[in-house]
Each structure stands twice: as C-alpha cells, then as structure tokens.
Amino acid sequence: MGTPSDHAPLAERVEELLADGGPLTVVAAGDPVLRRGTEPYDGQLGPALLARFVEALRVTMRAAPGVGLAAPQVGVELRIAVIEDPAPVPEEVRLARGRVPQPFRVLVNPAYAPAGEGRAAFFEGCLSVPGWQAVVARPAAVRLTGQDERGRALDEVVTGWPARIVQHETDHLDGVLYLDRAEPRSLSSHQAVAERWAQPTPEEAARALGFELP
Template sequence: MAPPPDHAPLAERVEELLAAGGPLPIVTAGQPLLRRGTERYDGQLAPALLARFVEALRVTMRAAPGVGLAAPQVGVPLRIAVVEDPAPVPAEIAVARGRVPLPFRVLVNPVYEPVGTARAAFFEGCLSVPGWQAVVARHSEVRLRGVDEHGRTLDEVFTGWPARIVQHETDHLDGMLYLDRAEPRSLSSNEAVAALWAQPVPEAAARALGFELP
C-alpha cells in the first residue's frame, strides 16, 4: 500500500501567504506556475485553512477587481477557484453579452463541457495579464461539474457571461491563459478597448483589425 500523500508543503505555502494579511499578490503571465496545471483538491488543506484561503481569494478578487480568481493565480497549484460578478453594466451591454449577476461561488475540482454548439466572441481580460484584452470565442453554454468548499456536489448549466467566467477560471486550473484561445489580431491595450472598442459586441474591432467572429 502506498503511503498517504504529504500535504504539508502546500498547507505551509498557504499559511505563509495568509500570514501577510490583506489581498494576496497575483502571479502574472510568464511565471511557470500558471502553465503547470493544478493538483486535484483532496484535503490538502484542513477545513479551517481552506475556509481562510477561500476568503483570501474572495478579498483578492474583489480588490483587483475581477470576476474570478483561480488558486494558481496566487501561487497555489490546487484545483480551486472563486467567481462572482455583480454585472454593473448598462442594459444594452448586459443583453448583448448575456451578462447577468453571478453570486459568489467556490469551485473545487471543476470541469466543464459544452452544451450545444453555439459560441460567442467578446473582449476578455485577465488579472494575470494586466493591461491587455483580446477577443475570445467561447462556448455560449456549458455544464459545470465539481464540488463547493463544503464538498457539496455542483452540477449546473451556465449560459452567457457566467459561462465565460467559469470557462476562464477552469482553464487556469489546466494551465491555460485566455490568450491561448484568443484571436491574436484582436489583442488590444485596455486604453484602446476603452477608446475604440467599447461597443456591446466586437464587430467593429473585427472589421478594423482584420479577424473573423464565429
């Protein structure tokens, strides 16, 4: 029989991060940790430490601000992410993008699969790639499976912008950045997006920058 796994190094890493207090530092693109994938969560953190870590992820996500944050983005290679989107956008944008409020959720060991074949493309950014956005075509509807921080089963269908968020965060857990799925010709600084491409859909950007939408 194999010996039980040694979870001490990961727990110690999380304790060190939490000891500093406040929002956690976010790992940015170029750091190998973001490309290595993550370990399936299997009790590496004691329940009390897991609860503290989840709260730190929530604080960090809100402070950034962002609508999702995965554990490897703060230097912890565990299959855990948090999502939340109050969707504070004009009605025209909300309708075009299917952006509706997404209450705070903890995703543990999530996996997703497409529901149907529809895809939608919009500008997308990432806290680990600060200052830039690009158009990403993603599944319009996905089924997400996993558990929450209490071990309760998650089996839910997400559509519109919430579907985009859970795909983005789950990809982080597999060592993928949104840039891996993005249309390269659409890459734009935040300033350019605000000045030129603030429309609800990226059709003008596609024409001007020379790329196709699904």
C-alpha cells in the same frame, strides 16, 4: 511578502501566503505556476485553512478588481477558483453578452464541457495579463461539474457571461491562459478597448482589426 518555497507542503505554503493578511499577490504571465496545471483538491488544506484561503481569494479578487480568481494566480497549485460578478453594465451590454449578476461562489475541482453548438466571442481580460484584452470565442453554454467548498456536488448548465467566467477560471486550473484561445489580431490595450471597442459586441473591432467572429 516573501515567496513560499515550492518544496514546502501545500498547507505550509498557504499558511505562509496568508500570514501577512490582506490581498494576496497576483502572479503575472510568465510565471511557471500559471502553466503547470493543478492537483485536485482532496483535503490538503483542511476545513479551517481552506476557509481562510477561500476568503483570501475573495478579498484579492475584489481588490483587483476582477470577476474570478484561480488558485494558481496566487501561486497555489490546487484546483480551486472563486467567481463573483456584480455585473454593473448598461442594459444593451447585458442583453448582448448575457452578463447577469453572479453571487460569490467557490469552485472546487471544476470541469466544463460545451452544452450545445452555440459559440460567442467577446473581449476578455485577465488579472494575470494586466493591461491587455483580446477577443475569445467560447461555447455560449457549458455544463459545469465539480464541488463547492463544502464538498457538495455541482452539476449545472451555465450560459452567457457566467459561462465565460467559468471557462476562463477553469482553464487557469489546467495551465491555460485566455491568450491561448484568443484571436491574435484582436489583442488591444485596455485604453484601446475603452476608446475604440467599448461597443456591446466586438463586430466593429473585427472589421477594423481583421479577424473573424463565429
């Protein structure tokens, strides 16, 4: 699949991206599109093209697989992201991380702010940083505002793992990768996380690797 020209109008570029059908290409860290931030969505794609783009994001996220995907991760600098988490985890992990199933939803022009003083730290990964994970301390609850794909207002408090997903994907829209917020000493390969740090919390990793938790 060819790379659409950065100078083409957004709608034209999105049409080019969707032309091949199937999952889109997820860009990796080092691509400037992940650092430039995004422009607010204000009808640039039109309802029909927006629906097709959202569906492509859904297909791409599920194929990866991941629990969220932001438009810049497929090269589109619009403030749009999708999230979905079936949360197939053991009960002890669910309780420790607050990871509960999240239905598919679209976030348009999202923003978040901490809701309360609590913070939580867990290993986090990213489709644009393949092969690695690191511990990120984030607000345990956030107030999410924005719209959905139909323009309906969002204003809700999100907690637990869904709050982490919301923050991770909204950060992408601001040109921020999870590594910018991570504990550097926690950086681990997927293999190391699976073999050593699969516990419900990262306390053992913090002791062994030498970093602090909130």
